[in-house]
Amino acid sequence: MKILLWQTAYLGDVVLTTPLIRTILHNLPDAELTFVGRPFIVDLLKGYPIKLLPFSKGFIESFQIIEKIKENQVAISPHVSMRTALILFFSGIPKRVGFDRSELSFLYTHRVRHRWELHEADRNLELLRPLGITRFIRRPLLYVDEEERQKVKEKFKLPQEYVVISPFSNFRLKEWSLKNWLELEKNIDLPVVVVGTKDRVEEARAFKTQWNLVGSTNLRELLAVIGASKLVVSCDSSPVHMANALGVPAITIYTSTSSRYGFYPLMGGYLEPYLPCSPCSPNPKVCKTGSYACKEAVKPNQVLEMAYRILS
Known part of the structure; x- marks a missing residue:
């Protein structure tokens, strides 16, 4: 067939x-x-x-x-x-x-x-x-071999253990505020690797980590960086699902979207705002209230607590 x-x-x-x-x-x-x-x-x-x-x-x-x-x-x-x-x-x-x-x-x-x-x-x-198929394999799976992992570790001089932060999305309303991301970066115990696409390089300069890879990886390298990490923290975006498909736990920080749409991590956890206007839509383009309150609703300390719980 x-x-x-x-x-x-x-x-x-x-x-x-x-x-x-x-x-x-x-x-x-x-x-x-x-x-x-x-x-x-x-x-x-x-x-x-x-x-x-x-x-x-x-x-x-x-x-x-x-x-x-x-x-x-x-x-x-x-x-x-x-x-x-x-x-x-x-x-x-x-x-x-x-x-x-x-x-x-x-x-x-x-x-x-x-x-x-x-x-x-x-x-x-x-x-x-x-x-007529009713016996399902639920877990997403992507393939990255050990050679690919070693190459990115050497190329970008990555630490032995690290957390990946993915703060950007194709839909800006899915993004947590940059101020909160910087607070998270400053307080998390493990080294931080920041990832993202070339169009977000200027915004990513605000991060202090020496492993700022925004705009520096191709797709296979991004997968290898994620696959070698201990945890991925992201907005509602593809690195969450890449991480899970590579056996890495992930935390999704929701803003305008919600776990109700079914894109939450299968390994890890998520945090979401509880606002009268939430959730907005699966792929929102305009804030319905003009307040952008959802971008600040989840607090960095909540993310840190969840990260430590997963890492431990």
């Missing part, structure tokens, strides 16, 4: 589809599995015995990919966009499984109820029920 798995969302979303990959490979060992995602999947999903189809969501590319995927018998899509529904429909794949909250959900042959109360890993696994 040829099965297509489609997830063209962000890094963290793809990490949380790895339980789908693992469960399909375990239950259908003879299946040929193809994964369509953004170009970063080539590095992120290294080590999986599957075919990877990078897709940049270009207009012409959307027509071209139909030809590349039409030979599959089954398509499974955790992604809920209109583009995804249309491409899968026009591919002619006979069995197409998606969520009932997907845009143009009527284009799927099988619709699974989307349940916010489930963790995203569990929610995605529900998409396998129309295939």
